[in-house]
Amino acid sequence: MNKINGFINNIIQQDIKKKIITKLRTRFPPEPNGYLHIGHIKSMHLNFILAEYYKGCCKLRFDDTNPKKEKNKFVTSIKKDILWMGFNLNKNITFTSEYFEIIYQYAIELIKKKLAYVDQLNKIQIKQYRGTLKQPGKNSPYRNQTIEESLNLFKKMKKGFFSEGQACLRAKINMKASSILMRDPVLYRIIHKEHHKTKNSWLIYPTYDFAHCISDSIEGITHSLCTLEFKENKKLYEWILDNISVVHYPKQYEYARLKLEYTVLSKRKLTILVKNKIVSGWNDPRMPTISGLKKKGYTPESLKKFCNKIGVSKQDSLIELHSLESCIRNELNKQSMRTMAIIDPILVIIENMNEKKYENISVLNHPKMPNMGIRNIVFSKEIYIDKSDFKEYADEKYKGLTLKNTVRLRYAYTIKVKDIKYDKKGNIKKILCTYDNTTLHTYKNQKKKIGIIHWISKNDAIPAYFYFYSPLFTIKNPEIEKNFLNFINLHSKIKKKGFVNKETLINFNNYPFQFERIGYFFIDKKYTNKIVFHQTVSLKNKR
Incomplete structure (x- = not known):
């Protein structure tokens, strides 16, 4: 069973040892306003694995307190x-909306204790009254109204007597507090929008800060784990629980959120990418969403290994992209069937081979795992090679096919160029070659090292589309840029049309693919009229 090491695990161990808790209870609380991304995977992995390891319980709680952004389709996808x-x-599985009535009653309790009031300042005025880091805030003119006045106004808010932004419920804490968050934060606001679960039952909704700690208490959460940006919110989390009559008092602990090179993980920014059609949707393979990573060919095991690899700490750091890629590369290297694909095809005709003759060559599906079996590749007079493997003239370092170079077709014979045929535009139409029929199994004994290129028999070739991906952004940390769209990589997705072996599709349908010398690919099974592959990762780290 997996175990999470680090300071949070140490805290839990101590709490169990001291009998502060008898059963660990954690929660994973996404807001259903978008798809989960790799940052959520870290939180999900942490909360679920800890609960599993200590035989506790992890709740999936949908934080659905803002009906303007939340949708059922996001609940389903999560x-x-x-x-x-x-x-x-x-x-x-729970929803914060299940607790709306209880949360409302706690708000009433704060009003009755003179710890909350209904404010009728607008948003701009509230911001002005709140002050700055250098300047203390000042009290709202509504701050000292009576309990009865606030109760009456709060009930009117609930019944729809006010329009959005006309009134809100605020905690009465300290407008001169050093923490701006504690300067009478908003607890309830008016939203005239149908809720995905409660429909039109409510016209007022609790803020995240008010609802979250109460939901934790209701569910008996022992360790409320969140990222460092909520460290300041902990003051309000504890103030609310200290001032209402809760039975259970959860504790909040913070850890560093995931930051990944060349990636944005802000849900707001990811939504902009989708709405502006910079990507094809939430499941675009360039998106850091779980559905995007899945479509690209990532596996749950590789993502869990990545989480274990980066660990849990209090120190913010930008994780290198190759750290993620190495996890899936190592996994695919062990389980991927090997085969050949041609991305940019060019026709080669082997002139000294009989047109009717063809030969089946048996090769291992995995060079280090004989138990994966063998496959037959067809060798015939007409084959395709990749354009990148041919140059008419090149220096000595080039190991591909040239007018002078002899090369070996992988698993097969050596060939050399006899002639080149061009079309009317001067482009190479086909290459005429000859082969040495005595060289089939001689590559281990050959004295002179020559280049090895991949190929596919024309008779055995099936058309296919290949999508190659590179980071969506051109800079390492686009998350910190205000105008992050200025750094979009315009070449992050490249489409190629080529060929794969017929037998590849017949025998390897349930396996990931390693197209030799190219990379690891995942077949997109949603297409019925064409064959599409997404590159998961290259064979080696290129950054």
Whole structure:
């Protein structure tokens, strides 16, 4: 069973040892306003694995307190992604909206204790009154209204007597507090929008800060784990729980959020990429979403290994992209069937071979795993090679086919150029070659090292499309850029049309592919009228 090492695990061990807790309870609380991304995977992995290791419980709680952004389709996608990652949900699925009535009653309790009031300043005025880091805030003119006035106004808010932005409920803390967050934060706001679960039952909605700690308490969460940007919010988290009559008091602990090179993980920015059609959708293979990574060919195991690799700490750091890529590369290297594909085809005719003759050559599906079996590749008079493997003239370092170079066709014979045929535009139409029929199994004994290129028999070739991906951004840390769209990589997706072996599709349908000398690819099975491959990762780190 996996175990999470680090300071959070040490805290849990101590709490169990001191009998502060008898059963660990964690929660994973995504807001259903977008698809889960790799940053969520770190949080998901942490909460679910800890609960599993200590035989506790992890709740999937949908933080659905803003009906303007939340949709049922996101609820569905989040459940699907969590199950795909291999975490068992059982019946541990809740919604913050299930607690709206309880949260509302706690708000009433704060008003009755003179710790909350209804404010009728607008958003701009509230911001002005709040002050700055250097300048303290000042009290709202509504701050000292009576309990009865605030209760009456709060009930009117609930019944729809106010329009959006006309009134809100604020905590009465300290407008001169050093923390701006503690300067009478908003607890409830008016939103006239149908909720995906409660429909039109409510016209007022609690803020995340107010609802989150109460939901943690209701669910008996022992360790509320969140990222460092919520460290300041901990003050409000504890203030709310200290001032309402909760039975259970959870504790919040913070850790560093995931930051990945050449990637944005802000859901707001990811939404912009989708809405502006910079990507084809939330499941675009260039997106850091779980559905995007899945479409690209990543596996749950590789993503979990990545989480274990980067660990959990309090120190923010920008994780190198090759750290993620190495996890899937190592996994695919062990389980991928080897085969050949031609990305930019050029026709080669072997003139000294009989047109009717063809030869089956048996090769291992994996060079280091004989148990994966063998496959037959067809060698015939007409074959395709890749354009990158031919140059008419090149220096001595070039190991591909040239007018002077002899090369070996992988697993087959050596060939050399006899002639080149061009079309009317001067482009190479086909290459005429001859082969040495005595060289089939002589590559281990040959004295002179020559280049080895891949190929496919024309008779055995099936057309296919190949998508190659590189980072969506040109700079390492686009997340910190205000105008992050200025750094979009215009060449992050390249489409090629080429060929794969017929037998590849027949025998390897349920396996990931390693196209030799090219990379690891994942077949997109949603297409029925064409064959499409997405490159998961290159054979070697190129950054």
